Amino acid sequence: GNSVTQMEGPVTLSEEAFLTINCTYTATGYPSLFWYVQYPGEGLQLLLKATKADDKGSNKGFEATYRKETTSFHLEKGSVQVSDSAVYFCALSDDSNYQLIWGAGTKLIIKP
Amino acid sequence: DAGVIQSPRHEVTEMGQEVTLRCKPISGHNSLFWYRQTMMRGLELLIYFNNNVPIDDSGMPEDRFSAKMPNASFSTLKIQPSEPRDSAVYFCASSLSPGLSSGNTIYFGEGSWLTVV
Numbered sequence: 001g002n003s004v005t006q007m008e009g010p011v012t013l014s015e016e017a018f019l020t021i022n023c024t025y026t027a028t029g030y031p032s033l034f035w036y037v038q039y040p041g042e043g044l045q046l047l048l049k050a051t052k053a054d055d056k057g058s059n060k061g062f063e064a065t066y067r068k069e070t071t072s073f074h075l076e077k078g079s080v081q082v083s084d085s086a087v088y089f090c091a092l093s094d095d096s097n098y099q100l101i102w103g104a105g106t107k108l109i110i111k112p
Numbered sequence: 113d114a115g116v117i118q119s120p121r122h123e124v125t126e127m128g129q130e131v132t133l134r135c136k137p138i139s140g141h142n143s144l145f146w147y148r149q150t151m152m153r154g155l156e157l158l159i160y161f162n163n164n165v166p167i168d169d170s171g172m173p174e175d176r177f178s179a180k181m182p183n184a185s186f187s188t189l190k191i192q193p194s195e196p197r198d199s200a201v202y203f204c205a206s207s208l209s210p211g212l213s214s215g216n217t218i219y220f221g222e223g224s225w226l227t228v229v
Binding site for chain 1: 116143145154155157160162167168203205210211212214215217218219220221222223
């Protein structure tokens, strides 16, 4: 079945550092891929998405490219800020068309 | 535009009591989801409605849990009787339609933080 694996956290970085959070998946068919972010005490918000191979999703300085050859959707940001501290979830759509398969989440801590 | 609205935001109740969580989806959205989030199990889909009809309730843990959607703008998740292991954050979410494979977005509420003592 479909599954998502993302790097364990917490990831601790200094402000202005480069960020990569790894996400790999297994899937049949052609799923869409998503990154959601959850700030403390809040619900999840869509950060970016990609619907087909080689698509790049981007938002708020974050980017991720749908790599079918490596089954990956790594999240990157060139210069992180303290306000980026949150939990980041990678997810993919499954064959049902309404289910998202979620990664375990990666907690990101940015220190000033 | 108003997002998904959930109430209550926080609930502390005693074991055995009935708990009712409420949700107002985004206007015009016809898909509604109830999720549960815990440290141990992460995010779990409890039930999915499309056009007010329950499509998939396979994630509902047991008979103590029930969900309804009497109209397009309101849904409830009820736990009766509640148990300490039900302590979690319960999220309601909505989307314009199914079609996540096409990249449709699920919009989450801020959650109902339930503690059963």
